[in-house]
Every structure is written in C-alpha cells, then in structure tokens.
Amino acid sequence: MTIARFSASNQCVRSGEWNARVGAGGAESEGSRSVLGRYLTLLSAFDPVTPRMTLAQLTARANLPKSTIHRLCGELLAEGLLERDEAGTYALGIRLFELGELVPRHRTLSSVALPIMEDLREATRQRVHLAVLDGVDVVYVEILGSSAVDVSSRVGGRLPAHATGVGKAILAYSSAATVKARIAAGLPAITVRTITTPDALVAELRKIRTIGMSLDLGESHLGIACVAAPVFGANRRIRAGLSVTGPVASIDPGILGPAVRTAAFTLTRALRDTGL
Amino acid sequence: MTIARFSASNQCVRSGEWNARVGAGGAESEGSRSVLGRYLTLLSAFDPVTPRMTLAQLTARANLPKSTIHRLCGELLAEGLLERDEAGTYALGIRLFELGELVPRHRTLSSVALPIMEDLREATRQRVHLAVLDGVDVVYVEILGSSAVDVSSRVGGRLPAHATGVGKAILAYSSAATVKARIAAGLPAITVRTITTPDALVAELRKIRTIGMSLDLGESHLGIACVAAPVFGANRRIRAGLSVTGPVASIDPGILGPAVRTAAFTLTRALRDTGL
Known part of the structure; x- marks a missing residue:
C-alpha cells in the first residue's frame, strides 16, 4: 500500500x-x-x-x-x-x-562511496542511501541493505528534495538560489509530515547547519525515519547526501547521527584525496 | 596497463x-x-x-x-x-x-539475481558476473566482489560474446541465427587466446551444451579465468550468463563449476517462480 x-x-x-x-x-x-x-x-x-x-x-x-x-x-x-x-x-x-552507467555523478561517486556505505550498513544494520541533487529533486544513486517492508526507495528513484533527509542535508549546504528554486517549484506534501511552508523549510535548513545532520521523521514515508549528513566534493561544494533509514522505532538519531556523520566525513575526505 | x-x-x-x-x-x-x-x-x-x-x-x-x-x-x-x-x-x-535504472533487462533480472549472486560470492570468494546478450555482445548488468588487479570488467561494460565465459554460455543456448550473427560480425581476438574461427566456436558451443558450463581461460583477459553457466527466463529461453572470475591459478573448474551451475539453476528457478 x-x-x-x-x-x-x-x-x-x-x-x-x-x-x-x-x-x-x-x-x-x-x-x-x-x-x-x-x-x-x-x-x-x-x-x-x-x-x-x-x-x-x-x-x-x-x-x-x-x-x-x-x-x-x-x-x-x-x-x-x-x-x-x-x-x-x-x-x-x-x-x-x-x-x-557512464554518468559520472553516479559512477565516480559510487566507486568511492560503496566501501564506506558497506561499513555504515555493517555498523548500523540499517538501509543506507546515497543521493545527489538534480534540479529541485534528489536522485538515489546507491542503496545498500535489504528493503524493509515499508521502504520503497530504489536506485534511480527521484523525490522532491525538501521531503527527504538526504535532500534536506543537501539543501542546507546549497546556494540560496538552489533553495529558492525548490521553494518556487512548490513544497508538495508527500506525507502529512512533509515540510510544506517556505518559513519552516528555511528554519529547518538553519537547524541542520547547526547540528551537521538532518532528520526525516515520516516526511517521505509515514512510519519511516532517516538520519542524513552532507557529503562535499573535492571542490568543497556540496556533492551528495548520505543517510541511514528504517522504521521510526529503530532510528535513534543520538546513536545513528555520529555514525552517519563519521561516514559522510570519511566520504568527503576520500573524494578530496582522489580529486573527485 | x-x-x-x-x-x-x-x-x-x-x-x-x-x-x-x-x-x-x-x-x-x-x-x-x-x-x-x-x-x-x-x-x-x-x-x-x-x-x-x-x-x-x-x-x-x-x-x-x-x-x-x-x-x-x-x-x-x-x-x-x-x-x-x-x-x-x-x-x-x-x-x-x-x-x-528502469531498463527491465537490468532491473528485473538484478532484483532476483542479487541475493543468489551474493551467496555465490560468499561460497567461492571470487568475483561474480551477470551478463545479458545485446545483439552480438554481452553487457554486464551486475558484478559483485572487489575488482582484482587484472579484472577490469564493469557494470554497463560491453564485450564481444564469443570472447567471454558468460557470452559463450549464452551463445551455446541461443538460436542458430544468433550464433550466425556473431560469426558474421567477425570474431575479433581480444587476447591471443580468444576463439577466432567459426569452426572452433561451433565446436566450443557444442562442448558447452554437453557439460552445461563454459570456461574462459585468458580469452577475454590474459591471466584471468572464468567459469560460467546459462540462466533461463520464465519463457524457458536463454536469459543471461552467470560466472565466477579470478586469476587463472585460483579458478578450478572442477570445484567452481558445480557452485556456478547450482547458482544458475537457482536463478532460473527463481525467474520461473516469479514469472519474470
């Protein structure tokens, strides 16, 4: 359903x-x-x-x-x-x-990210997502972990950025023009918990920048939570969002946050080291 | 190099x-x-x-x-x-x-194949390939296992069917017209060990049908060997080739053949059960 x-x-x-x-x-x-x-x-x-x-x-x-x-x-x-x-x-x-398979934003990123994503899955036992921004949406480029009953995310899938943990983590570190474009495109409600007003979104992005991670509590799927952190490219600009996702009861941001942020820092460093 | x-x-x-x-x-x-x-x-x-x-x-x-x-x-x-x-x-x-990511010959096949490929990798500790035929070439749709130094195969990569283990496994169970098309397109030598004459290819395909698996001993990469088996779809026609690949010294067809064939039978049955 x-x-x-x-x-x-x-x-x-x-x-x-x-x-x-x-x-x-x-x-x-x-x-x-x-x-x-x-x-x-x-x-x-x-x-x-x-x-x-x-x-x-x-x-x-x-x-x-x-x-x-x-x-x-x-x-x-x-x-x-x-x-x-x-x-x-x-x-x-x-x-x-x-x-x-030749698209660099998928292939280059995935080749560096996959081992780090496997570590994160092993350590957290949750589903791990990696997504990039395309216009005002996020596109999932890599997913690890078996799909829980209620998580229907798929590689190549697309969702409005404001409605997801990875999308909010990316938007929080994107240019003002990018955030403006998302707001101008509308903030559709994917669930009753999705952020749908510009003011609430701007406040949320500010909070994300303060704590260095984003939370999605049923905003893209009711009953599903997600903790996400930003990943930066060799040019120091925002490049992707990394997250762990699972049923709300199994996602404790206090425990999972440090794990996701550690993996996101590691991936950022790996991208810088490889010049990608 | x-x-x-x-x-x-x-x-x-x-x-x-x-x-x-x-x-x-x-x-x-x-x-x-x-x-x-x-x-x-x-x-x-x-x-x-x-x-x-x-x-x-x-x-x-x-x-x-x-x-x-x-x-x-x-x-x-x-x-x-x-x-x-x-x-x-x-x-x-x-x-x-x-x-x-929406192409069914990749997505549908991969969704059924991945768990079986993971079992095969776990049991053999070798690199596992899944490929389909496209015209006269094979295209790799899924690869598991870290890339050994000399194996440069990649997801989305393409090779002439006659020069690979998976390609020969598929050709052996394809129509005469398909084999004819491969021969008509030429049998280029990818290495000095690639089969390059129609007679040798026809004899090789006959042998593969007899033993139910194909061997590639340095035919696509010098020093790299591969054991492959055919996978059939719900319509009972040839659908894909499944293989394990590694340095020649680590690939013993007598040991790996039964493992690959078992996984290929399992995948064939899974495709039939799901009607895919």
Whole structure:
C-alpha cells in the first residue's frame, strides 16, 4: 500500500517536472528541440509500475498520434534505446542502461562511496542511501541493505528534495538560489509530515547547519525515519547526501547521527584525496 | 596497463557496432532518424576513460560541425541528458542514469539475481558476473566482489560474446541465427587466446551444451579465468550468463563449476517462480 502511494506521488512529481521543461523550452527552438522532446516523452512513459507496454498503451500515455509513436518507436528500436519482445511489448533498451552507467555523478561517486556505505550498513544494520541533487529533486544513486517492508526507495528513484533527509542535508549546504528554486517549484506534501511552508523549510535548513545532520521523521514515508549528513566534493561544494533509514522505532538519531556523520566525513575526505 | 588495453578494444567494438548501425539505417528514413543518430553520436562520445569533455574535445570526437555540436549540446543540457560544470566541461547527465535504472533487462533480472549472486560470492570468494546478450555482445548488468588487479570488467561494460565465459554460455543456448550473427560480425581476438574461427566456436558451443558450463581461460583477459553457466527466463529461453572470475591459478573448474551451475539453476528457478 505504501509502495503504491509512493510511486503515484513520485510520478506526479516527474510528470510535473517534465511538463515544466517542455513548457519552458518549447518556444525557443521548435524544430529539433521538439524532436528530442518527443523521443523523451516516449522514453519517459515507462516507469517502475509499468516497465513494459504495448503500442496502444504507449499511445495512450505519450499523447502523440499513433503513426508518430509507431515511427519514433522504430527509430528508438533501431538504436537499442527501446526493445520489443516476441509479443510485441516494448521496454526501455539495454543501451540506455549502458549510457546511464557512464554518468559520472553516479559512477565516480559510487566507486568511492560503496566501501564506506558497506561499513555504515555493517555498523548500523540499517538501509543506507546515497543521493545527489538534480534540479529541485534528489536522485538515489546507491542503496545498500535489504528493503524493509515499508521502504520503497530504489536506485534511480527521484523525490522532491525538501521531503527527504538526504535532500534536506543537501539543501542546507546549497546556494540560496538552489533553495529558492525548490521553494518556487512548490513544497508538495508527500506525507502529512512533509515540510510544506517556505518559513519552516528555511528554519529547518538553519537547524541542520547547526547540528551537521538532518532528520526525516515520516516526511517521505509515514512510519519511516532517516538520519542524513552532507557529503562535499573535492571542490568543497556540496556533492551528495548520505543517510541511514528504517522504521521510526529503530532510528535513534543520538546513536545513528555520529555514525552517519563519521561516514559522510570519511566520504568527503576520500573524494578530496582522489580529486573527485 | 591491462585496463588501457581492455578499454581500447572495448571502444573499437563499440564504435564498429555504432558505424554498422548508422550505415544500416541511414538510407530508409534520413530525416529524424539522422537527428536521433546525431544525438546518440554525441552521447556515445563519452566513455569510461573520458567521462568529461570540453566542447572542443567533443567536436573532435563526434565528427560533426562545431555549430551543430553546440546546438545539440544545448538541447541535451536542457533535457538533463548532458550536464556542464562551472569550468564548461560536459558529462552525461543524471537523467540518463534514471532512465537506465528502469531498463527491465537490468532491473528485473538484478532484483532476483542479487541475493543468489551474493551467496555465490560468499561460497567461492571470487568475483561474480551477470551478463545479458545485446545483439552480438554481452553487457554486464551486475558484478559483485572487489575488482582484482587484472579484472577490469564493469557494470554497463560491453564485450564481444564469443570472447567471454558468460557470452559463450549464452551463445551455446541461443538460436542458430544468433550464433550466425556473431560469426558474421567477425570474431575479433581480444587476447591471443580468444576463439577466432567459426569452426572452433561451433565446436566450443557444442562442448558447452554437453557439460552445461563454459570456461574462459585468458580469452577475454590474459591471466584471468572464468567459469560460467546459462540462466533461463520464465519463457524457458536463454536469459543471461552467470560466472565466477579470478586469476587463472585460483579458478578450478572442477570445484567452481558445480557452485556456478547450482547458482544458475537457482536463478532460473527463481525467474520461473516469479514469472519474470
């Protein structure tokens, strides 16, 4: 039940963001900009709940003429960005996975972070998350630990930054412009506990800077808590958020905070040492 | 040194494959087909050795006019498929990572396979690989175990199927058309031990079907050996290859073969049970 609710809200955020992008860029260069936009409309129609679709389902979702969808699918198939099984069902293609594995903000960070995340999981026995900011959202780049019943986070998943422990830890050390952009994009309630007013968010970020870590008590999932700390890159700018997550009753910030902060300091130092 | 050689050959295969695709599709639909092709030429210019490039480097690699590159980069930046840092250097964007994480041939398979791969790593103390076939190559979708000095395999990496243990295990249970396509694409030597003649490959695949597993003795990396077994999907067709890999001296097929085959049978059963 939690998973369904979570996915639904996640999708709303994504399609909202998507529409915003299309709206903003549409006027400047209609020609090939809209061509790229149409390819992405098609690719973005797939999500964790519906990873495979027939041409009819795709047409219904992508809101483009069937003949256009048919042609675009053919082109995307030829390039390996889409795949089709014997039943004629479409899915995202392995070539997208290959390209995605080359993204430095995932790959470079993960290669340095994974051993440190494994130590943190071993020491705390909780689920460990690493996320980066993308615009006004966080994207999870690495997750360790078996998924507890109520935690539906996934690698590659996206959530509004203000609603998560990792996101608040990142926002607290980001530029004023970044915080402003999050507020301007709205502060949607993911649960009844999500921070939804600009004043409350600004006060929360100030508190995070004072104690060096952020807490999420049911703000992204009711019943789930998270302790997060900021990670900085070799250029000393905020780079990621690191957290431990679990059922509220099992998360004691007084005990877990020092562990998460230690791991975040270690990762920051490792990134500086490797010049990444 | 091994890594450099490996990457170089890997790139040759990729650009060769790329040119073949462009050549094949170019005539049918010149218009937007070439637009998608140009976007992908740009995105494919990035590789593990050069994950970040200036506009000048990109122009040199992508072999397109600088003004075209500039425009395409702007469009890809606006969609989050590219990112640019404060120094003006370009990299693949986090949105590609998000899309890649939704690819079912990676995600669905990995979710079922990871616990079984962890058991295999624990029992054998070797590096464990899971790969799928894409055209005539294998793509690694999951790797467990720290990277030994001479093993440069990486998640998302691609190698010609005939030159690897996992690839031969998959080819042995694939259709005659698939084997024919691999032979038609050529059998390049990745090392001096790679199988390079059609007759030798056909005989090798017959042997693999007899013993139910494949061996790679320095065929993809000199000094590195691998024992692999086939994994079948819910539709009973070949789905993936599972392997353990390590320095030749540490890989005893008589001991490791039963472990790898057991894990591959378990994964096949798990995929059938879940209907994946």
